[in-house]
Amino acid sequence: MFKDIKKYLLVSVAIMLLVGVTASVSYAKSVSVGKAKTDILLKDAKEDILKTFAQKNIITDYKLVQLVDVDKTDKKVAEEFDNLDQSPIGSTESIFYLKNDSSALIVLYKESDGTNVMKYAEKTKDGWKESESRKPGKPILDFDKIETE
Amino acid sequence: MKFKKTSIILLASLAIFMFSGIASAYTFWNVGYGVGLDVYGYGADWSGSCFATQVTDGGDWRYYDVTGVKDRCQVYENGVKIVDTSRTDTSSPYSAELTGSESSDNESNTWKVRSTGYCRAEGNTSYEYVGYAEMWDTN
Numbered sequence: 228m229f230k231d232i233k234k235y236l237l238v239s240v241a242i243m244l245l246v247g248v249t250a251s252v253s254y255a256k257s258v259s260v261g262k263a264k265t266d267i268l269l270k271d272a273k274e275d276i277l278k279t280f281a282q283k284n285i286i287t288d289y290k291l292v293q294l295v296d297v298d299k300t301d302k303k304v305a306e307e308f309d310n311l312d313q314s315p316i317g318s319t320e321s322i323f324y325l326k327n328d329s330s331a332l333i334v335l336y337k338e339s340d341g342t343n344v345m346k347y348a349e350k351t352k353d354g355w356k357e358s359e360s361r362k363p364g365k366p367i368l369d370f371d372k373i374e375t376e
Numbered sequence: 377m378k379f380k381k382t383s384i385i386l387l388a389s390l391a392i393f394m395f396s397g398i399a400s401a402y403t404f405w406n407v408g409y410g411v412g413l414d415v416y417g418y419g420a421d422w423s424g425s426c427f428a429t430q431v432t433d434g435g436d437w438r439y440y441d442v443t444g445v446k447d448r449c450q451v452y453e454n455g456v457k458i459v460d461t462s463r464t465d466t467s468s469p470y471s472a473e474l475t476g477s478e479s480s481d482n483e484s485n486t487w488k489v490r491s492t493g494y495c496r497a498e499g500n501t502s503y504e505y506v507g508y509a510e511m512w513d514t515n
Contacts, residue, residue, distance in 0.1 A: 261454070261484035261514045269455045294490075298507055306505035309492055318457050320488070339456075370454045371482065 264373040271368050272319045272337045279343045279362045280335075289324040289333060297325065307355050308332060311346040315339070319367060341366040404437035405430055407445060407506050409493025415515040419479035422459075424449040424491025426506065428470040444496040446503045447472040452488040453480065464503070466496075488512035 277285065298305040304325065311332070312321045317339025324333040334346040343364035348355040405428045412423040426447035431437045444466040451459035458478060465472040478487070490510045494503035 259514075261486050264484070265455045265486040272455075294508060295510060302505070302507070305507070309505050309508070314457060314460075316457055316460060320452055320455050320457070367456065370456075 260375055263375045264370060267373050267375070268368045268370055269320060273322055273335070275364045276322070276335045276337055276343045276345070279364050280345050280360065285324055285333065289326050289331075292323050292325045294323060297323070301329065304329060304332065307348050308334060310355075311348055311357065314344070318344075337364060337367055339367065402433070402440045403430055403442070404433055405439045405442040405495075405497065406437060407439055407442065407493065407495045407497075409447065409491060409507055409509055411449075411489055411491035411509040411511050413487060413489050413511040413513055415485075415487050415513045417515065418481070418483055418485070419477060420451075420453075420485075420487040420513070420515065421475070421477050422449065422451055422487070422489040423473070423475040424489065424509075425471065425473040426491075426493035426495070427472070428468075428495060430468075439495060439497040441499065442470060442495055442497040444503065445470040445472050446494040446496075447474055448492045448494070449474045449476070450490045450492075451476065451478060452486075452490075453478060454486050470495075483515065486512065486514045 294305065294308060297308060308323055311334040312323075314321055314336045315338060319337045322335040324335070326332065329350075331347065331349045335344065337343050341364045343362050345360045346357065347359070348357045407426065407428045409426040410424065412421075414421045424447050426445045428439075428442045428445050444464055446462055446464040448462040449459065450457060459476060461474060461476075463472045463474050474491075488510065489512075490508055492508040493506040495506050496503045
């Protein structure tokens with residue numbers, strides 16, 4: 228009788244462990260799939276934007292920056308990035324480039340219809356001189372159709 | 377001679393009175409901002425805020441004479457902007473708060489919220505950038 232209970236308990240614990248591990252693995256996989264698909268979507272948009280504008284000097288004269296880093300080091304530059312970052316609903320997340328000598332900055336994004344937008348600001352004596360360029364581009368990838376493996 | 381002494385005392389009193397008047401004419405503030413994101417199932421709750429806290433003169437202050445705060449929230453689902461909204465508060469105690477709930481038809485989504493804080497102060501009529509906070513998560 229006691230042996231049966233012990234056996235039953237062992238089997239129950241084993242099943243519970245198995246279910247728990249499976250659920251955890253499944254959840255982790257699901258979370259990483261969502262992130263991986265988003266990364267693919269944004270990478271595809273970025274490549275198309277850079278190709279469209281064919282700005283070779285973006286790679287050589289500018290550095291890709293994260294707003295969080297700029298905000299910590301130069302509030303004036305962060306403020307200008309914020310002024311330029313006025314993308315409409317349906318656009319991809321903006322990409323931020325800062326010129327190596329901090330004298331100019333670029334904000335890039337793709338609008339919902341695929342239009343690629345480049346916003347530019349150059350430091351002047353009195354503040355910033357802003358300009359904008361728009362060019363047709365390929366559509367944003369359909370998130371549901373992105374395959375990760 | 378007596379008149380001269382009285383004049384000096386009166387002038388000194390006036391100077392002290394004016395100085396204290398000027399000093400107390402200003403109010404000193406710190407401005408903060410924050411962001412929140414809670415993902416669940418197929419959706420996400422987000423929030424953003426910007427608030428001004430009055431501090432005493434001589435303390436650690438950043439702005440004087442705040443007359444308003446503003447918060448802007450941008451929410452992204454799977455890398456695409458789905459919300460861009462802002463709110464201002466022009467009456468003390470200054471606190472502009474934004475909240476929202478988003479949902480998706482599918483699981484495995486990436487959510488990101490960026491809250492940017494602004495304040496109007498020091499006699500300006502427009503809002504100036506204070507800073508931003510950002511969070512992201514997946515479900």
